[in-house]
Amino acid sequence: MTDIAQSNAVRPTQRPHCYICGATDKLEDDHIPPKGFFPPDKRDSLLTAPLCHRCHSPLKKTDEAMRVWVATASATSSKAGRWIFDNKVIGSTLKRSPKLRKIIIEKHLHEVVVQIPTGPMAKSLITMPQGRVIPFIRRLTKGFLYTYYPDYDYFQDNFNVVYRLPNTEVVNTVLRLARSLRRGPSDNEVFRIWHGITADTRNSGA
Ligand SMILES: [Zn+2]
Numbered sequence: 001m002t003d004i005a006q007s008n009a010v011r012p013t014q015r016p017h018c019y020i021c022g023a024t025d026k027l028e029d030d031h032i033p034p035k036g037f038f039p040p041d042k043r044d045s046l047l048t049a050p051l052c053h054r055c056h057s058p059l060k061k062t063d064e065a066m067r068v069w070v071a072t073a074s075a076t077s078s079k080a081g082r083w084i085f086d087n088k089v090i091g092s093t094l095k096r097s098p099k100l101r102k103i104i105i106e107k108h109l110h111e112v113v114v115q116i117p118t119g120p121m122a123k124s125l126i127t128m129p130q131g132r133v134i135p136f137i138r139r140l141t142k143g144f145l146y147t148y149y150p151d152y153d154y155f156q157d158n159f160n161v162v163y164r165l166p167n168t169e170v171v172n173t174v175l176r177l178a179r180s181l182r183r184g185p186s187d188n189e190v191f192r193i194w195h196g197i198t199a200d201t202r203n204s205g206a
Helices: 003-008 059-077 079-096 098-108 130-148 168-181
Strands: 027-032 047-052 109-116 119-128
Touching: 027 130, 047 130, 059 079, 059 119, 059 130, 079 098, 098 109, 098 119, 119 130
Parallel strands: none
Antiparallel strands: 027 047, 109 119
């Protein structure tokens, strides 16, 4: 699955089809956002969109890496996020892979000063290669478009992920979008993260 392959794909006239490449066979349900981002009691009303097996299977590792990233960044801000951090990140992924734990601590953990709406704040920041974050955000966007805008052909579009400082206007827009995408009960929120780009390494920080 490459960006070039994605932008050359043609949207089939019939649904269901893979929301990334357009294939109509070997379709599987993909949860958007991934099911593993939610504790078991918050998985009932998750959105699904079809992905073919070929597009779906390589995403498992990215989803797990993204979960480590978002959970580590926002574990303290919600009970559900804390559950994911304790049970899935500490209790599962990092326990299973001491090598990954070492890489995260040595390469991806930074002490930084971040700009939040109320001013600068010191934080521990976990970074992720942009090559992983951007395709993930692009994929979720396509899944939402497939689901909420069935008549719109996004297969010919280019998707750029643009970073904007979280000023009041940006915060309000994001919150409004999040509310409009939410299908389940209003307390279904697990993570709320800001995606930024670190100036030194060009990695993504949360
Ligand atoms: Zn596909």
